[in-house]
Amino acid sequence: MIAGKQQLQQSQLFSLKGSILTLSILTLISFTYLSFKSLRPPLPLSPATPQLTLLPFTTTSTPPSPARIFASKKENNVGEGEDDNDEDDDLITDVYHSPKLFKLNFEEMERKFKIYIYPDGDPKTFYQTPRKLTGKYASEGYFFQNIRESRFRTENPHQAHLFFIPISCHKMRGKGTSYENMTIIVQDYVDSLIAKYPYWNRTLGADHFFVTCHDVGVRATEGVPFLVKNAIRVVCSPSYDVGFIPHKDIALPQVLQPFALPAGGNDIENRTSLGFWAGHRNSKIRVILARVWENDTELDISNNRISRATGHFVYQKRFYRTKFCICPGGSQVNSARIADSIHYGCVPVILSNYYDLPFNDILDWRKFAVVLRENDVYDLKKILKNISHDEFVSLHKNLVKIQKHFQWNSPPIKFDAFYMVIYELWLRHHVIKY
Numbered sequence: 001m002i003a004g005k006q007q008l009q010q011s012q013l014f015s016l017k018g019s020i021l022t023l024s025i026l027t028l029i030s031f032t033y034l035s036f037k038s039l040r041p042p043l044p045l046s047p048a049t050p051q052l053t054l055l056p057f058t059t060t061s062t063p064p065s066p067a068r069i070f071a072s073k074k075e076n077n078v079g080e081g082e083d084d085n086d087e088d089d090d091l092i093t094d095v096y097h098s099p100k101l102f103k104l105n106f107e108e109m110e111r112k113f114k115i116y117i118y119p120d121g122d123p124k125t126f127y128q129t130p131r132k133l134t135g136k137y138a139s140e141g142y143f144f145q146n147i148r149e150s151r152f153r154t155e156n157p158h159q160a161h162l163f164f165i166p167i168s169c170h171k172m173r174g175k176g177t178s179y180e181n182m183t184i185i186v187q188d189y190v191d192s193l194i195a196k197y198p199y200w201n202r203t204l205g206a207d208h209f210f211v212t213c214h215d216v217g218v219r220a221t222e223g224v225p226f227l228v229k230n231a232i233r234v235v236c237s238p239s240y241d242v243g244f245i246p247h248k249d250i251a252l253p254q255v256l257q258p259f260a261l262p263a264g265g266n267d268i269e270n271r272t273s274l275g276f277w278a279g280h281r282n283s284k285i286r287v288i289l290a291r292v293w294e295n296d297t298e299l300d301i302s303n304n305r306i307s308r309a310t311g312h313f314v315y316q317k318r319f320y321r322t323k324f325c326i327c328p329g330g331s332q333v334n335s336a337r338i339a340d341s342i343h344y345g346c347v348p349v350i351l352s353n354y355y356d357l358p359f360n361d362i363l364d365w366r367k368f369a370v371v372l373r374e375n376d377v378y379d380l381k382k383i384l385k386n387i388s389h390d391e392f393v394s395l396h397k398n399l400v401k402i403q404k405h406f407q408w409n410s411p412p413i414k415f416d417a418f419y420m421v422i423y424e425l426w427l428r429h430h431v432i433k434y
């Protein structure tokens with residue numbers, strides 16, 4: 001009996017032990033299971049997870065796995081820029097070398113870029129003063145005025161990415177200063193800034209820039225070797241056979257504003273004339289152009305300049321009626337005729353050697369212009385007639401898309417000529433660190 005009782009007690013004990021054991025084993029298993037579950041990496045790359053796909057999860061009812069959320073986030077980032085702002089949608093076109101890069105970089109520039117303007121100099125002479133905003137050097141005046149009106153100016157030199165040397169060659173010329181004296185005045189001014197402020201010496205001028213649209217161009221900086229070699233020179237005459245340094249310096253578009261007539265575009269049926277040019281024969285290429293084509297019945301080339309001021313805008317209206325507007329260089333490679341052609345919707349035919357075209361590193365000029373060498377002048381008609389109607393329509397449509405980049409405004413407007421020049425400066429500032 002006693003033994004039986006003991007046996008019973010023992011068996012009870014055993015079963016109790018057994019339960020505890022079972023319980024602990026169960027606990028262990030579930031803990032292990034749970035911890036394995038929670039230790040699972042958020043992004044399992046095994047083929048056993050078919051949810052890891054870049055498709056948006058709209059068609060399936062399974063709850064999104066971390067992997068899927070990750071993938072979907074990633075996809076949204078990649079697609080960013082296409083659907084967040086309607087206004088910028090037309091930027092995603094192939095007139096840009098890298099549309100998405102341009103858009104993202106541009107936005108970063110708008111957020112961060114800061115420029116310090118040296119405050120020195122008597123504003124009544126050549127310093128600081130905005131030039132008038134008309135005439136063939138209007139781009140210079142617009143830049144001087146726009147930068148003061150813009151969000152990019154900072155009064156704090158410690159915040160600045162770049163330093164602007166505000167001396168106007170256009171204004172000097174207006175006061176009758178000779179080219180030689182311009183160079184000396186620029187030199188004296190820059191030397192005074194170098195002596196007074198610590199900023200120039202940190203980089204020997206590499207984070208400084210100078211702007212002129214005047215024909216004197218890069219020559220105005222010749223008195224300061226580091227201004228030639230290191231600083232960024234923004235000029236309307238970017239010919240790289242006479243001292244302009246591509247990639248370092250910047251081509252400023254020459255725009256003669258205000259335009260007499262509204263912008264052209266989507267008016268192909270009215271463009272019945274193949275080619276047009278009228279102007280002074282003040283360069284070798286213009287003399288040849290006139291000599292070879294003046295009597296041609298299809299190319300409308302006249303060696304007599306039609307004044308812009310001729311009544312009823314005879315000169316400007318020609319741009320509306322023409323498919324291709326010939327833009328040979330004058331005393332310099334550049335010509336305000338290029339911006340005129342763009343504005344009036346006439347495909348510009350660039351006829352200059354060694355011309356670093358404005359915004360060349362951002363815009364694909366071959367999508368909206370015909371870029372030729374001076375020697376091509378003899379084949380001009382053959383080349384233009386060889387461009388199919390479809391190609392012409394495509395050039396014309398692209399031209400309308402880039403019109404905004406060749407127009408100045410006051411105050412400046414996003415993507416206009418001022419913003420594009422500022423963007424060129426932004427691209428260059430990345431290279432310079434002190």
Ligand SMILES: *[C@@H]1O[C@H](CO)[C@@H](O)[C@H](O)[C@H]1NC(C)=O
Nearest residue numbers: 176177178179180181182184
């Ligand atoms: C150039 O500068 C010199 C010396 O200051 C002056 O005598 C001369 O009149 C100036 N010439 C012009 C055209 O500005």
Ligand SMILES: *[C@@H]1O[C@H](CO)[C@@H](O)[C@H](O)[C@H]1NC(C)=O
Nearest residue numbers: 194195196197198199200201
């Ligand atoms: C910058 O360097 C030049 C040449 O070494 C020197 O004459 C000038 O005083 C320096 N500027 C400053 C602000 O120290």
Ligand SMILES: *[C@@H]1O[C@H](CO)[C@@H](O)[C@H](O)[C@H]1NC(C)=O
Nearest residue numbers: 265266267268269270271320
């Ligand atoms: C074509 O020219 C005519 C006459 O100048 C003008 O009335 C018309 O609006 C032009 N068409 C387009 C699409 O601009």
Ligand SMILES: *[C@@H]1O[C@H](CO)[C@@H](O)[C@H](O)[C@H]1NC(C)=O
Nearest residue numbers: 289290291292293294295296
């Ligand atoms: C164009 O016509 C004018 C007048 O008939 C003539 O004098 C000139 O030599 C012609 N030019 C060419 C290139 O044929």
Ligand SMILES: *[C@@H]1O[C@H](CO)[C@@H](O)[C@H](O)[C@H]1NC(C)=O
Nearest residue numbers: 379382383384385386387388
């Ligand atoms: C005409 O166009 C075709 C194709 O667009 C090109 O291959 C050819 O070289 C062109 N000819 C001339 C004379 O420009």
